[in-house]
Amino acid sequence: EVQLVEFGGGLVQPGRSLRLSCAASGFTFDDYAMHWVRQAPGKGLEWVSGISWNSGSIGYADSVKGRFTISRDNAKNSLYLQMNSLRAEDTALYYCAKDTRLAVAGTGGFDYWGQGTLVTVSS
Amino acid sequence: QSALTQPASVSGSPGQSITISCTGTSNDVGSYKLVSWYQQHPGKAPKLMIYEGSKRPSGVSNRFSGSKSGNTASLTISGLQAEDEADYYCCSYAGSSTLVFGGGTKLTVL
Numbered sequence: 001e002v003q004l005v006e007f008g009g010g011l012v013q014p015g016r017s018l019r020l021s022c023a024a025s026g027f028t029f030d031d032y033a034m035h036w037v038r039q040a041p042g043k044g045l046e047w048v049s050g051i052s053w054n055s056g057s058i059g060y061a062d063s064v065k066g067r068f069t070i071s072r073d074n075a076k077n078s079l080y081l082q083m084n085s086l087r088a089e090d091t092a093l094y095y096c097a098k099d100t101r102l103a104v105a106g107t108g109g110f111d112y113w114g115q116g117t118l119v120t121v122s123s
Numbered sequence: 124q125s126a127l128t129q130p131a132s133v134s135g136s137p138g139q140s141i142t143i144s145c146t147g148t149s150n151d152v153g154s155y156k157l158v159s160w161y162q163q164h165p166g167k168a169p170k171l172m173i174y175e176g177s178k179r180p181s182g183v184s185n186r187f188s189g190s191k192s193g194n195t196a197s198l199t200i201s202g203l204q205a206e207d208e209a210d211y212y213c214c215s216y217a218g219s220s221t222l223v224f225g226g227g228t229k230l231t232v233l
Contacts (some may be wrong), residue, residue, distance in 0.1 A: 045214075111180060
């Protein structure tokens with residue numbers, strides 16, 4: 001059974017940093033691209049970042065480019081999101097999602113999602 | 124990266140068919156066969172309903188179908204059922220390893 005479990009969320013002050021992690025199990029992690037998708041309270045889905053199976057290709061939404069960094073450790077079956085210079089508008093539930101394909105460029109969609117970890121940016 | 128355009132809401136009666144549109148540009152929907160659709164019930168994680176434009180994952184009812192014409196992708200749900208009431212989102216590859224979602228559509232089954 002595929003499982004994606006996110007952790008690392010919490011309350012953080014504007015301008016500070018936070019690192020999210022996603023532990024994956026039940027599939028061959030290094031065969032697939034992985035993504036972070038967020039959802040602000042009461043709002044729609046927003047793609048944040050994606051990384052190919054071998055970290056060779058990475059993409060970011062304009063809203064987070066230069067502040068967030070995605071990475072993965074295939075040996076640990078883990079996906080990460082380093083979030084710096086956090087803003088109030090980054091407040092959201094952050095989902096880890098598995099792609100159906102190897103690379104972000106050939107994405108087939110997100111076939112498995114975690115339950116999300118809530119990030120609240122507030123003073 | 125501008126969000127794809129979806130109607131805010133659609134509605135239909137049980138047994139009817141509805142279509143949700145997802146309009147992008149020649150930089151995203153119009154250039155790639157990489158549109159996916161998601162169903163999200165309140166308080167739940169999204170569920171993949173259609174991928175690569177028109178393919179259905181295993182376990183998804185064949186009442187759900189996807190298509191594309193030009194810069195607009197569409198999700199059609201036939202034989203509406205009460206459990207189809209949910210929010211629906213489209214998502215497209217937008218080049219340079221980036222993706223973009225639509226704003227979401229709330230489906231009400233009357």
